[in-house]
Amino acid sequence: EVQLVESGGGLVQPGGSLRLSCAASGFTFSSYDMHWVRQATGKGLEWVSAIGTAGDTYYPGSVKGRFTISRENAKNSLYLQMNSLRAGDTAVYYCARERSPTTGKFLPDAFDIWGQGTMVTVSS
Amino acid sequence: SYVLTQPPSVSVAPGQTARITCGGNNIGSKSVHWYQQKPGQAPVLVVYDDSDRPSGIPERFSGSNSGNTATLTISRVEAGDEADYYCQVWDSSSDHLFVFGTGTKVTVL
Numbered sequence: 001e002v003q004l005v006e007s008g009g010g011l012v013q014p015g016g017s018l019r020l021s022c023a024a025s026g027f028t029f030s031s032y033d034m035h036w037v038r039q040a041t042g043k044g045l046e047w048v049s050a051i052g053t054a055g056d057t058y059y060p061g062s063v064k065g066r067f068t069i070s071r072e073n074a075k076n077s078l079y080l081q082m083n084s085l086r087a088g089d090t091a092v093y094y095c096a097r098e099r100s101p102t103t104g105k106f107l108p109d110a111f112d113i114w115g116q117g118t119m120v121t122v123s124s
Numbered sequence: 125s126y127v128l129t130q131p132p133s134v135s136v137a138p139g140q141t142a143r144i145t146c147g148g149n150n151i152g153s154k155s156v157h158w159y160q161q162k163p164g165q166a167p168v169l170v171v172y173d174d175s176d177r178p179s180g181i182p183e184r185f186s187g188s189n190s191g192n193t194a195t196l197t198i199s200r201v202e203a204g205d206e207a208d209y210y211c212q213v214w215d216s217s218s219d220h221l222f223v224f225g226t227g228t229k230v231t232v233l
Contacts, residue, residue, distance in 0.1 A: 035222070037167075045159070045167065045210055047222035060220045094166055099178075108214035108222065110157035110172035117166055 002026035002113055004095050009118030016085050016122070022078040022095030022115055030073035031101035035111060036080045038091035038120075048093070049080065052106035063089075085122045092117040126215040128225035135231045142198040144228045146211035149192060154213040156194040158187060162207045170209075171196060198230070206232045 008020040020036070036048040049069040050058040057069050068081040078095050096111035129147040136142040146156060156174050159167035169178050171187040174194065184199045198205055211225035 037222075037224075044227045045161075045212075045224040047220050047224065050222070058221055062219075099169070099172060110155075110169050110212070111159075111167075112169045112172070112178060114166040114168070 002097075004097065004113055004115035006093065006095055006115040006118040009093065009120045011121045011123065012085055013124050014086060014122055017081070017083045018085065018120060020080040020082070020093055020095075020118060020120070022080075024076045024078065024097070027097070027113075028101065029071075029076040031103070033098040033102055033106060033109070034069075034071060034078045035096045035098070036067075036069060036078075037094045037096055037111070037114075038089075039094070039117075040091040043091075046091075050106075051078070052104075053102050054104045054106075056106055058106075082120070085120075087122050090120060090122045092119050125220060126213070126218040126223050128211055128213065128223055130209075130211060130225040130228045132226070133229045133231065135233055136198075136201045137233045138201055138203060140201055142201050142205070142230055144196045144198075144209050144211075144230065146194040146196070146225045147192055148194075148213065148223075151192055151194050151213065152190045154189075154215070156187065156189050157212045158185075158196045159210045159212065160205075160207045161210065167210065201230075201232055203232050206230055 035050045051069045066084045095115045097113040098109040099112040158171040161167040174189040175187040
């Protein structure tokens with residue numbers, strides 16, 4: 001079964017750090033571009049970061065310089081290192097897979113597999 | 125930054141047709157994807173590349189895209205279709221490369 005399982009969420013103080021993990025199974029992880037998407041309670045979806053199969057990374061300005069996405073293909077794992085956390089970063093964080101496998105070139109596609117999400121709360 | 129605008133809510137009776145719009149500047153030139161999200165659950169892809177359906181998604185779900193509006197159509201609506209729906213595109217000139225719409229709550233009367 002194709003599956004993504006996030007972990008690592010929790011309560012952290014403003015200015016603190018947290019590392020999220022996403023364990024992939026059931027597919028050739030190294031062949032897919034991967035993403036993190038977040039959703040604040042009662043709000044819409046917001047794209048947070050992406051990593052291509054070649055390790056190229058992409059961020060929106062709201063998290064650039066604070067968040068780092070990485071992958072470890074040997075462990076079928078995706079990570080999100082979050083530093084300098086703010087109250088506005090409070091959300092459920094989902095990892096998501098793009099629909100089509102790629103071979104090095106980042107090719108934007110729909111997100112066909114999502115994890116169940118992990119909650120991050122930034123509060124003092 | 126590229127903006128995708130959806131109506132906050134759409135109400136439809138069972139068996140009828142729901143149409144959810146997604147407005148964006150020249151969205152017809154982009155590939156639009158649609159997600160369904162039920163309370164407490166992760167989003168599910170229901171339409172990709174404007175009008176294609178992933179395996180397992182009923183034919184009742186269809187999409188179109190032209191000009192400044194993309195549309196997700198749900199035919200013969202069932203109670204189980206009640207959910208939030210989001211459109212999404214990729215925009216290389218936007219800060220958020222992957223842009224989601226504001227979301228539409230579909231209520232089955």
